[in-house]
Amino acid sequence: MIKTENFNISLPGFNLHDINLSIEEGGFFVLMGPTGAGKTVLLEAMAGLVPVKSGRIIVEGKDVTRLPPEKRGISIVYQDYALFPHLTVIENIKYGLHFHKVDRKEAKERLDRLLHDLDIGNIAQRFPANLSGGELQRVALARALMIDPRVLLLDEPLSALDPRFKEEIRSGLKRLHRVSRVTFLMVTHDFVDALSLANRVAVMNEGKIAQTGSIEDIFQRPISKFVADFVGMKNLFPAIFSGSRAIIDNLKIELGRIPANSHGYIAIRPEDIVLSKEPFTSSMRNLFRGIVSGIFDRGFYYEVHIRVREATFISLITKKSLFELGVREGVEILISFKSTAIHSF
Amino acid sequence: MTKKEPFFWITISCGFVIMAFILLPLIEMITAPSLSMLRETIRDKDVLRSIWLSIYTAGLAALISFVFGTPLAYLLARTDFAGKRLVESIIDLPIVIPHPVVGIAILSIAGRNYWLGQIFSELGIRIMGSVTGIVIVLTFVGMPFYINAVKEGFEGISPRLEKVSRSLGASMFSTFCRITFPLAWRSMLVGIIMCSARAISEFGAVVIVAYHPMIAPVMIYERFEAYGLKYSQPVAVWLVSICLVLFLILRVLTSPRKKET
Incomplete structure (x- = not known):
């Protein structure tokens, strides 16, 4: 469970106002909104990578607002995947283990499972420069899940991929969410992502949450002109x-x-x-x-x-x-x- | 083949003119002294001492720039703050100030009627006419080259890599050691080479602060003044060749290994 309470962020030329989100344990929450709505900033603030002006963030009942990013147990996967270019795939995946006490046997099992689930065992020794977009994405997911985070933040993970493979990758993501039992929070501007993956959705606009609810709420019962327009209710x-x-x-x-x-x-x-x-x-x-x-x-x-x-x-x-x-x-x-x-x- | 426009030929000709402009004087200087003269010069203890002094003072200047300049370069690459432009212009100042002015400026704070100079003299540190003075001058003129090269290197590394590293549990320091440094050290090396190359070539500022002990450029100047072109050339050839070889070795030792397959 992850919760933000009256989150306010103030960056030069950019503000987030009173963000109140509540994501249930093990849920798949999708955050949508037009470019510039502040989605990435919100994710980074949750992960502790952007300073928060006021408000609190609570992970599994614990207030982590004042904790540095490395102590929050929140992993992040960026749109460009941000793999460490000087490390091999396997070194990238195992990176987080340097900083977490994980039993050797347990780590080995987790690694094998991730390599298998994400089908990247055959590229383990390669460097990121020699991987395709889909492979980069799977490695980034494996790296983020290797530390068994409490929450996984995904910043438009599908937008840089070839549209032909999106369907396959979506179902992969869904399966991964099911088996890992980690809480997922994904940012996207693609409705199909939301419709096929999310159990709850929030729409963001100009630094504010415009609406939060189930898929049906957002797509069938928008509460404002903006949301209606955004979700494609073209007859407004x-x-x-x-x-x-x-x-x-x-x-x-x-x-x-x-x-x-x-x-x-x-x-x-x-x-x-x-x-x-x-x-x-x-x-x-x-x-x-x-x-x-x-x-x-x-x-x-x-x-x-x-x-x-x-x-x-x-x-x-x-x-x-x-x-x-x-x-x-x-x-x-x-x-x-x-x-x-x-x-x- | 399509006919090239006149503009194309203008670009080519300008290129040739510039190559000749740079290379002719250098080639002439390098080939002027006879082999026996070069041999004789390198046996001269004074020459060896001054070349060695030049190299190690420049090396020290680069080392000081590395220690103090790296954190500042990182700060400038990663943060935005009021007055950042001003800080950057101040860093560039030593590049634009005429060299003798640099020497005079450093002497003016090292003098006995300035508080810093008094502290130095009480501690027994001499700036005027000492190796310390030379290193200070060379650091002053070389530092901007180091900071600018390294800042550019840091800017080329996506901050997201550091953010991901933090989210995976690494502290700021671990992130710097495991991610930022391995990706930036090549630009640090370029910075060190740029900084020490600039330091080795300094003459105007050093000659004011420390005529003795004599660094190679000062010796070349002195020999030119006292004995003429013929006697200054061999020292210059040795200085240039030794520096080239050193930089080349540094480059080769640190060239990227072909491990990516």
């Missing part, structure tokens, strides 16, 4: 609530429930907006007629912008449906979405 409209309806630019949208506030925002994920040529009878409670105002190729899918009066809705569809529906700029089309897909705040 300021709305006035009247009864169980939200009114946006003269459009009346059925929410199927009565929101607590009188005005705020509604957000709909683009994949929840269905396009069709004919109105179809289903549980879709909201149906509007609009004009296609733009089509953007996003690789595996297309992002279609549909103008309904003053509002522009964004929908994601596959190339196949793009052809089947005959979606072109300027054509008329129907959009529909379930009231349960609408998040209001």
Whole structure:
């Protein structure tokens, strides 16, 4: 368990305000946020590598705020892995043992297990300069876990890797977390990392925690415009609530429930907006007629912008449906979405 | 082959002019003395003594720079503080001050009417006309070269390596010994070579503080004044060759071993 209480950090031109995070023992916590949000600084402050202005950090019930980094039992893996270039892979991994009293037999077992789990036994005698990105990453993980830390901090460990291998590495990371039973805190700006690894997520922006919660909380029930936007709720409209309806630019949208506030925002994920040529009878409670105002190729899918009066809705569809529906700029089309897909705040 | 632009030929010609400018005088000086004259010069006890004095005072200056300059270079490479620019400019001052001025400046604090000079004289340390004085002058002029080279070396090492080392349980001191030093010692060596090379070549400041005992550049000057070009050249040749060989040996001894496969 690792906890920060009212963490404040003040660096030249950079501040973190009142960071309160609580990560359960053995959890996999993911911290997301745009570049410059202060994610790396927060990790370094937890590890004791950046001075804290005020607040406390508690690891397994013990206040470690005043302890130097070497006494905290918090390992860190950087984006660039920071392997010691003058040491071999095995020397890198065993580096931490110089400073920790570990029984010889126990150390040997741990080393063998890590070499095996991370599949790096065959490169043990090599120098970091001769390793691939994926190998560097696994060595960095092994080095960090070799001292059996209480918490492992991961600073965007996947962002420097070839996208083709990310899936494989993600599952490797997940397995490693399971077998090591160490608390993981990972910083990323990739939603897929969060969705596939995390059991809890926090979103950070401009030195503050914008929201903390489960995956569902963050992706389905953002509490602010920033988080909604950040997690890809591309259909985000300021709305006035009247009864169980939200009114946006003269459009009346059925929410199927009565929101607590009188005005705020509604957000709909683009994949929840269905396009069709004919109105179809289903549980879709909201149906509007609009004009296609733009089509953007996003690789595996297309992002279609549909103008309904003053509002522009964004929908994601596959190339196949793009052809089947005959979606072109300027054509008329129907959009529909379930009231349960609408998040209001 | 495509035709080269005139600019290309200008760059090449300038290169040749500069090579000739540097090499011609040096080659002429080295080849001027006859072999018998060189042999005779090196048998001269005074010459040997002054060359040896030059080398070991320069070596001491480099050693002092190493001991005191390394921590400062580390500080400058790793931290940002108000007035850092000022500190860096102060370190560079000895490079830009005219050499005789350096000598005069050092004498002025070593004199009896200055408190430091009084302390020195009470302790029995003589600056004027002594080896101590020479070492002080050479350290003064050589130190900036050491600090700048080493600072650059430290800056080339990612602070993250040190941070990771700390998080793995190493104290600041262990981190310096196990990570920073092994990665930076080559730049320290470059700094030592730069510093002692600069120190060996110093003349203007030394001649003011200590004409005697005579370091090699002072002896070369004296022989030139008293006997002319012909008698100063052989000493110069010996000084230059011995220094080149020493630096070469230092480089070879410490060249990276081909252990990476």
